[in-house]
Amino acid sequence: MNRQAPTLEDVAREAGVSRATVSRVVNGVRNVDPAIQDLVRLAIERTGYAPNRAARSLVTRRTGTVALVVSGAGDTSEEEQNAFAARVFADPFFGRVVGGVVGFLRPRSMHPVLMFAESPEARQEVVRYLRQGNADGALVVSTHPDDPLPALLAEAGLPAVLFARPVRPVALSHVDLAHWDGGRLAAERLLARGCRKVATVSGPWAVAASQERLAGFRDTMARGGHPYVPVAEGGFTLDSGVAAMTTLLAQHPDVEGVFAANDLMAQGVCQVLRERGRRVPEDVAVVGFDDSSVAATCRPPLTSVRQPVEDMAAAMARLLDEHVRGLRTDPVAVLFEPELVVRESA
Amino acid sequence: MNRQAPTLEDVAREAGVSRATVSRVVNGVRNVDPAIQDLVRLAIERTGYAPNRAARSLVTRRTGTVALVVSGAGDTSEEEQNAFAARVFADPFFGRVVGGVVGFLRPRSMHPVLMFAESPEARQEVVRYLRQGNADGALVVSTHPDDPLPALLAEAGLPAVLFARPVRPVALSHVDLAHWDGGRLAAERLLARGCRKVATVSGPWAVAASQERLAGFRDTMARGGHPYVPVAEGGFTLDSGVAAMTTLLAQHPDVEGVFAANDLMAQGVCQVLRERGRRVPEDVAVVGFDDSSVAATCRPPLTSVRQPVEDMAAAMARLLDEHVRGLRTDPVAVLFEPELVVRESA
DNA sequence: GGGGGCCGGGAGAGCGCTCTATGCCCCCGG
DNA sequence: CCGGGGGCATAGAGCGCTCTCCCGGCCCCC
Structure with a gap:
C-alpha cells in the first residue's frame, strides 16, 4: 500500500x-x-x-463504535487477568450477549470493541477509552454485584447501558428479566408434575437476580401448598451445582423435584442425581434457568426457564444508541418476560 | 455532559x-x-x-485498534447470522483466543473490535472497515477452510494475520500448531497404556489441521505396530462426536482406545461409551485435543493434547503489530509445539 | 414584469492533534 | 566582546472531513 x-x-x-x-x-x-x-x-x-473515519468522527464527535465491557468485581490479580476472558466465555451466556449486540449494531454499520474490566486499572482504562472518544458509549455486563464500573461511568457522564439492575441505584438505563416470574414458572412446572418434596439450588445470595428467582419460586410453591423449600446456595458454575446438590440430597434423600437457578448448575444437579442412582425425570424432575446451549446438550435435555438474552442484548444496544443520539436522556429500565421451555428433565 | x-x-x-x-x-x-x-x-x-483519539489518528494514521475477525465459510443465511456469534463462542476455543489477544493488546493500550464475517456482505464490511482506517489491521480466525477473506485482505494490501495456515497460499503471516506432532502425542499415550484396538474421531476432512492430526496419529500407530486405525469423521462439535463414536462402536465393539480430534468430540465420545456401559478409562481410554475448559469439566477429566491457544493468539497480535508498524514486511509463519496433558481419561 | 422564496451547489472555517521549521536564549570559545 | 552552536520552546501548516454560511438561478405569484 x-x-x-x-x-x-x-x-x-x-x-x-x-x-x-x-x-x-x-x-x-x-x-x-x-x-x-x-x-x-x-x-x-x-x-x-x-x-476516513477519523476525520469524520473528529467533526461529528461520533465513532460508530461502542464498548462491550465485561466487568468483574474488585481486584483480580495480574496473573488471572489473561484467564478472565476465557472464563467469561466459558459461560454460553456471553456468546448470546455478543450475538444479540452484533445483531443490532451490524445493520447500522456499528461495531463493538471488547473490553474487560476486572481490575481497578482496567476500569480506569474503560473510562479513559470512552473519554478519549474512542467509543460512543458502553454496554456493561457485570459478573459481580459490587461492580464499581457503572457508578464510575455515570459519574463521568458517559453514556452506558447495563445488563441487569445494579444493586446500588445508578443513573443509567438497564435491561433485565422478570426473575420473579421465572422462579414462578419453574415452581408451576414442578407443581404440575405433582412433585411433593421440592428443593432448589439458588444463585449467589449477593446477586439480586438470585434472590428474585428464589422468591418467585418459593412464593409460588407456598401458594401451591408447600411452604417449606430447602435451599442450597450455588455460584452459577457446574461445580457449585454439584456441591449444592450433594448437600441437598444428603439432607433430603426423598426429593422429587429440583429447581436450579441456571443451566450450568442444573447440569451439575443431574450429574449428582444420576451418580446417586436417581433417574431424571422419572425419580427427580429438574428445571434449569437461562435455556442456554447446555440445556439442549445436557443429558437429559433440560426443561429450562428461557431468558431471551439475545433480545435483551439487542435492547441494550438500542437503548445506548438512543442515549448517544440524544433521543433519550433519562435512564430507563426495560424488563423482559421469561418463558418455560419444556424438554425432558421436567 | x-x-x-x-x-x-x-x-x-x-x-x-x-x-x-x-x-x-x-x-x-x-x-x-x-x-x-x-x-x-x-x-x-x-x-x-x-x-482525542480521532484527532490524533487523523495525523498519525494509526488507531490503536485491531479487528478480531471470526470468519465463516460462504453464504450464511440472514437468519443464521445472529446465531453465528453464539455458536462461535459455544466453542471454548474462542474465549481463549480472545484472552490471548487481549493479553497482548492491553498493555499497549490497544483494543480489539469484534467482527463476524460469515457472509459476502459481512466480508466486504470488514474490508471497508479497515480501508476506512477504523482499525490498523485484522486478526482472522477462520472456521472454514475455504474462507475467502484472507485473499480479500491480502489483495487490498491490508495488514492481517491468520490463525492456522490457509489452504490456498496467501501472502499473509500466520501462526499454527504442529498438528502432526499432536496426533503423535495422542498415539504415543494410547500405545503406552497398552491399547490394542484403537479408533479415532477426526475433524472435518476439508480442514488441514484435521488431516495432519490424523496423519500424525496414524503414522505413529503404524510405527507402533497398528497399521489399521478405523476413522470416523466429526465436525468438531459435541453432537458430531456422539454420532461418530456411535458409528465406530457399532463396527468395533472391542475398541480399547479412542483419539478425538478435539475435546468437545471427546466429551461426546465419553458420553456414548458410558451409555454403552464402557468405563473410561478402565475399558476404553480417550484422548482429546486442545486442552480446553471442557477437558477439565468433562467426566472423567480428559487427557488431552494441549494447544497453547493463548500464546498463539498473543503471537498473532504481536505479528500484526509488527506488520502495522512496518517492522516486518514479509509474511512469516510461526509454529507452536503441542504438549500432552494427562488427566484421567487416558 | 419584478420581487421573493427556494433549491442546488461552492467556499471556507474549523474539529484537535502532530510535527516540521523556526526562533529565542544562554553558554562557550576565540 | 562578538560569533556560533545547541538545547528548548513556539508558530503554524496541515491531516480529511462536515457543516454553516452564502450565492446564483429558477419558479411562482402578485
Missing part, C-alpha cells in the same frame, strides 16, 4: 464538483441533482474512495 | 505553554525541561484532559 488513500478532494476533482457536494452524496443528505449524484458515485467507484 | 471536553489548547493555556509542548509531554518525546513537564502534568490533572 504505497499509494495514498483517495480523499474527498480527489473524488471532487474527478467528478468536477466541490468537496461539499461529494460529502452530501456520500452521506445522502440534502437535495443533490440526480445527474450529479451519478457523476459523483461514478467518481467514487473509479477512485475507490473510502471515507 | 454539557461542558466541552478540554483540548490541548486548554491545557496549554492553563500551563502557560504552547500546544506543541503539551503534546510532547503527553507523548513523552524529545527534551522538555523537567520543571515545565511538571507544570504541564499539573495542568492536565486540573483540566482533566484526555487526548
Whole structure:
C-alpha cells in the first residue's frame, strides 16, 4: 500500500464538483441533482474512495463504535487477568450477549470493541477509552454485584447501558428479566408434575437476580401448598451445582423435584442425581434457568426457564444508541418476560 | 455532559505553554525541561484532559485498534447470522483466543473490535472497515477452510494475520500448531497404556489441521505396530462426536482406545461409551485435543493434547503489530509445539 | 414584469492533534 | 566582546472531513 488513500478532494476533482457536494452524496443528505449524484458515485467507484473515519468522527464527535465491557468485581490479580476472558466465555451466556449486540449494531454499520474490566486499572482504562472518544458509549455486563464500573461511568457522564439492575441505584438505563416470574414458572412446572418434596439450588445470595428467582419460586410453591423449600446456595458454575446438590440430597434423600437457578448448575444437579442412582425425570424432575446451549446438550435435555438474552442484548444496544443520539436522556429500565421451555428433565 | 471536553489548547493555556509542548509531554518525546513537564502534568490533572483519539489518528494514521475477525465459510443465511456469534463462542476455543489477544493488546493500550464475517456482505464490511482506517489491521480466525477473506485482505494490501495456515497460499503471516506432532502425542499415550484396538474421531476432512492430526496419529500407530486405525469423521462439535463414536462402536465393539480430534468430540465420545456401559478409562481410554475448559469439566477429566491457544493468539497480535508498524514486511509463519496433558481419561 | 422564496451547489472555517521549521536564549570559545 | 552552536520552546501548516454560511438561478405569484 504505497499509494495514498483517495480523499474527498480527489473524488471532487474527478467528478468536477466541490468537496461539499461529494460529502452530501456520500452521506445522502440534502437535495443533490440526480445527474450529479451519478457523476459523483461514478467518481467514487473509479477512485475507490473510502471515507476516513477519523476525520469524520473528529467533526461529528461520533465513532460508530461502542464498548462491550465485561466487568468483574474488585481486584483480580495480574496473573488471572489473561484467564478472565476465557472464563467469561466459558459461560454460553456471553456468546448470546455478543450475538444479540452484533445483531443490532451490524445493520447500522456499528461495531463493538471488547473490553474487560476486572481490575481497578482496567476500569480506569474503560473510562479513559470512552473519554478519549474512542467509543460512543458502553454496554456493561457485570459478573459481580459490587461492580464499581457503572457508578464510575455515570459519574463521568458517559453514556452506558447495563445488563441487569445494579444493586446500588445508578443513573443509567438497564435491561433485565422478570426473575420473579421465572422462579414462578419453574415452581408451576414442578407443581404440575405433582412433585411433593421440592428443593432448589439458588444463585449467589449477593446477586439480586438470585434472590428474585428464589422468591418467585418459593412464593409460588407456598401458594401451591408447600411452604417449606430447602435451599442450597450455588455460584452459577457446574461445580457449585454439584456441591449444592450433594448437600441437598444428603439432607433430603426423598426429593422429587429440583429447581436450579441456571443451566450450568442444573447440569451439575443431574450429574449428582444420576451418580446417586436417581433417574431424571422419572425419580427427580429438574428445571434449569437461562435455556442456554447446555440445556439442549445436557443429558437429559433440560426443561429450562428461557431468558431471551439475545433480545435483551439487542435492547441494550438500542437503548445506548438512543442515549448517544440524544433521543433519550433519562435512564430507563426495560424488563423482559421469561418463558418455560419444556424438554425432558421436567 | 454539557461542558466541552478540554483540548490541548486548554491545557496549554492553563500551563502557560504552547500546544506543541503539551503534546510532547503527553507523548513523552524529545527534551522538555523537567520543571515545565511538571507544570504541564499539573495542568492536565486540573483540566482533566484526555487526548482525542480521532484527532490524533487523523495525523498519525494509526488507531490503536485491531479487528478480531471470526470468519465463516460462504453464504450464511440472514437468519443464521445472529446465531453465528453464539455458536462461535459455544466453542471454548474462542474465549481463549480472545484472552490471548487481549493479553497482548492491553498493555499497549490497544483494543480489539469484534467482527463476524460469515457472509459476502459481512466480508466486504470488514474490508471497508479497515480501508476506512477504523482499525490498523485484522486478526482472522477462520472456521472454514475455504474462507475467502484472507485473499480479500491480502489483495487490498491490508495488514492481517491468520490463525492456522490457509489452504490456498496467501501472502499473509500466520501462526499454527504442529498438528502432526499432536496426533503423535495422542498415539504415543494410547500405545503406552497398552491399547490394542484403537479408533479415532477426526475433524472435518476439508480442514488441514484435521488431516495432519490424523496423519500424525496414524503414522505413529503404524510405527507402533497398528497399521489399521478405523476413522470416523466429526465436525468438531459435541453432537458430531456422539454420532461418530456411535458409528465406530457399532463396527468395533472391542475398541480399547479412542483419539478425538478435539475435546468437545471427546466429551461426546465419553458420553456414548458410558451409555454403552464402557468405563473410561478402565475399558476404553480417550484422548482429546486442545486442552480446553471442557477437558477439565468433562467426566472423567480428559487427557488431552494441549494447544497453547493463548500464546498463539498473543503471537498473532504481536505479528500484526509488527506488520502495522512496518517492522516486518514479509509474511512469516510461526509454529507452536503441542504438549500432552494427562488427566484421567487416558 | 419584478420581487421573493427556494433549491442546488461552492467556499471556507474549523474539529484537535502532530510535527516540521523556526526562533529565542544562554553558554562557550576565540 | 562578538560569533556560533545547541538545547528548548513556539508558530503554524496541515491531516480529511462536515457543516454553516452564502450565492446564483429558477419558479411562482402578485
